[in-house]
Amino acid sequence: MSCADARELFTPLVDGALTEDERARLDAHLATCADCRGELERWQRTIALIRSAASHRAPAGFADRVLAAARPAPWPRRLARRLFVPVPVKVPLEAAALVIVALTAVLVYQRTPEQRRETARGVPAAQAPAPPVSSTPPGPPASSTAPVPPATSADRATPPPGPATAPALRAPREAPDRSTAATPPREPAAPAERRDAQEAETSGAESPTAPRVATRSAAPAQASPALAARLAVASRDDAERALAPLVARLGGGAVALRDDGATRVAEFALPVAAWPELARELGRLGAFEAAETPPAGAATVRVVLRITS
Amino acid sequence: MREELVDRLKAGEPHAFEELVRGYQHRVFGVALRMLGTRAEAEDVAQEVFLRVHRAIGDFRGEARLSTWLYGITSRLCLNRLASPARRRERAGDDVLIELPAPDADAAATAERSELEAALSAAIASLPEEFRIVVLLRDVEGLSYDAIAEALDLEPGTVRSRLHRARTTLKETLEKSWP
Numbered sequence: 001m002s003c004a005d006a007r008e009l010f011t012p013l014v015d016g017a018l019t020e021d022e023r024a025r026l027d028a029h030l031a032t033c034a035d036c037r038g039e040l041e042r043w044q045r046t047i048a049l050i051r052s053a054a055s056h057r058a059p060a061g062f063a064d065r066v067l068a069a070a071r072p073a074p075w076p077r078r079l080a081r082r083l084f085v086p087v088p089v090k091v092p093l094e095a096a097a098l099v100i101v102a103l104t105a106v107l108v109y110q111r112t113p114e115q116r117r118e119t120a121r122g123v124p125a126a127q128a129p130a131p132p133v134s135s136t137p138p139g140p141p142a143s144s145t146a147p148v149p150p151a152t153s154a155d156r157a158t159p160p161p162g163p164a165t166a167p168a169l170r171a172p173r174e175a176p177d178r179s180t181a182a183t184p185p186r187e188p189a190a191p192a193e194r195r196d197a198q199e200a201e202t203s204g205a206e207s208p209t210a211p212r213v214a215t216r217s218a219a220p221a222q223a224s225p226a227l228a229a230r231l232a233v234a235s236r237d238d239a240e241r242a243l244a245p246l247v248a249r250l251g252g253g254a255v256a257l258r259d260d261g262a263t264r265v266a267e268f269a270l271p272v273a274a275w276p277e278l279a280r281e282l283g284r285l286g287a288f289e290a291a292e293t294p295p296a297g298a299a300t301v302r303v304v305l306r307i308t309s
Numbered sequence: 310m311r312e313e314l315v316d317r318l319k320a321g322e323p324h325a326f327e328e329l330v331r332g333y334q335h336r337v338f339g340v341a342l343r344m345l346g347t348r349a350e351a352e353d354v355a356q357e358v359f360l361r362v363h364r365a366i367g368d369f370r371g372e373a374r375l376s377t378w379l380y381g382i383t384s385r386l387c388l389n390r391l392a393s394p395a396r397r398r399e400r401a402g403d404d405v406l407i408e409l410p411a412p413d414a415d416a417a418a419t420a421e422r423s424e425l426e427a428a429l430s431a432a433i434a435s436l437p438e439e440f441r442i443v444v445l446l447r448d449v450e451g452l453s454y455d456a457i458a459e460a461l462d463l464e465p466g467t468v469r470s471r472l473h474r475a476r477t478t479l480k481e482t483l484e485k486s487w488p
């Protein structure tokens with residue numbers, strides 16, 4: 001037996017795992033080889049050292065943590081775990097779901113007339129009536145950039161431009177209800193409303209009508225049906241220039257223009273019967289889209305047209 | 310491991326599992342620590358060992374001793390962690406947290422023992438993992454060749470040769486530090 005072969009048997013020798021034949025051959029070699037005897041001693045010291053290695057204790061509380069982890073979760077939690085996918089899958093799915101819901105909400109909003117109308121009405125009485133009137137008097141062509149309906153609209157209840165032009169927005173609404181043509185046909189905007197109310201209060205002779213006017217003037221902003229529409233054009237200025245004559249030709253009232261952010265908003269009254277032709281004509285100007293058609297039974301409708309370029 | 314404990318575990322007796330954990334926590338943790346080198350990772354693996362036993366005790370057929378099964382799960386989890394690409398770039402020698410023996414009255418002896426322990430821990434940690442686990446199971450945990458073979462799914466002859474290689478390497482390493 002060579003020294004190399006003998007030393008290969010040191011491990012089973014130390015572990016008591018030698019066969020009888022191996023033991024005999026190793027003993028015979030060690031009896032004649034001092035080097036291997038010395039090597040065996042060093043080998044045995046190493047094993048003893050390894051076996052004396054410090055033991056490592058588990059951290060305090062380890063057993064309690066294991067027992068707690070092994071405890072079955074409450075059945076609702078287990079049921080939830082079974083129902084819902086793991087986090088790495090769940091989070092992307094939920095993110096995708098949120099995106100889909102958001103997109104759906106936007107699409108629904110864009111296509112839902114009610115939603116858009118509510119948004120158009122979002123700024124209440126101040127939106128339609130007052131601001132347009134006070135800031136950009138729609139009627140008086142002098143201060144408005146929008147073409148004011150020519151006087152040919154006299155067959156309508158819309159009076160010539162003036163302080164009462166803002167009320168033009170409500171005029172159509174009021175006209176049908178008004179039995180006294182002598183009274184200012186259009187209902188004023190907020191300032192005018194107050195003016196009318198004051199007139200009603202101060203004019204006893206007018207009391208029969210003023211209150212009606214005042215009342216009606218108070219009512220219209222909320223009562224007249226408004227129809228939201230959109231017109232996307234290449235040139236907003238061209239569209240605005242074309243709009244007033246068109247509305248006037250169709251028997252509509254004065255066009256009140258105002259800015260709403262980057263959008264130009266035109267409001268005007270229009271006989272419901274003229275709506276289809278208006279839609280056709282506006283469609284020639286650009287991409288026209290109306291949230292809905294005028295309600296049945298209404299004689300006139302207040303159109304809130306958002307012009308974008 | 311007493312056979313009745315196995316039966317009680319299979320029967321789902323509540324205190325049986327606790328008895329298993331408290332009885333083997335230090336050994337399982339010790340093997341994991343010397344294999345992985347950090348206490349946090351060792352605790353993580355050790356906990357997983359017991360949870361796997363808890364979940365799979367019903368499948369335990371009793372062909373091997375329950376302790377051998379425990380060591381087998383511990384070894385596999387450690388070796389799997391060490392086989393990850395990130396771990397292969399490291400050698401655990403630098404990461405071993407060496408526990409110093411409890412201080413005793415003889416400070417000099419304590420210091421010497423500490424140095425020896427540190428050298429031994431470093432030497433064990435520097436072994437390739439397939440040799441390290443064998444020497445730990447044999448010389449630290451006292452398992453037989455057959456038990457090691459069963460735990461590691463090796464032939465007994467392979468256990469013997471790997472053990473020899475591991476001890477030879479340790480001897481040479483330690484002799485350099487402690488001639």
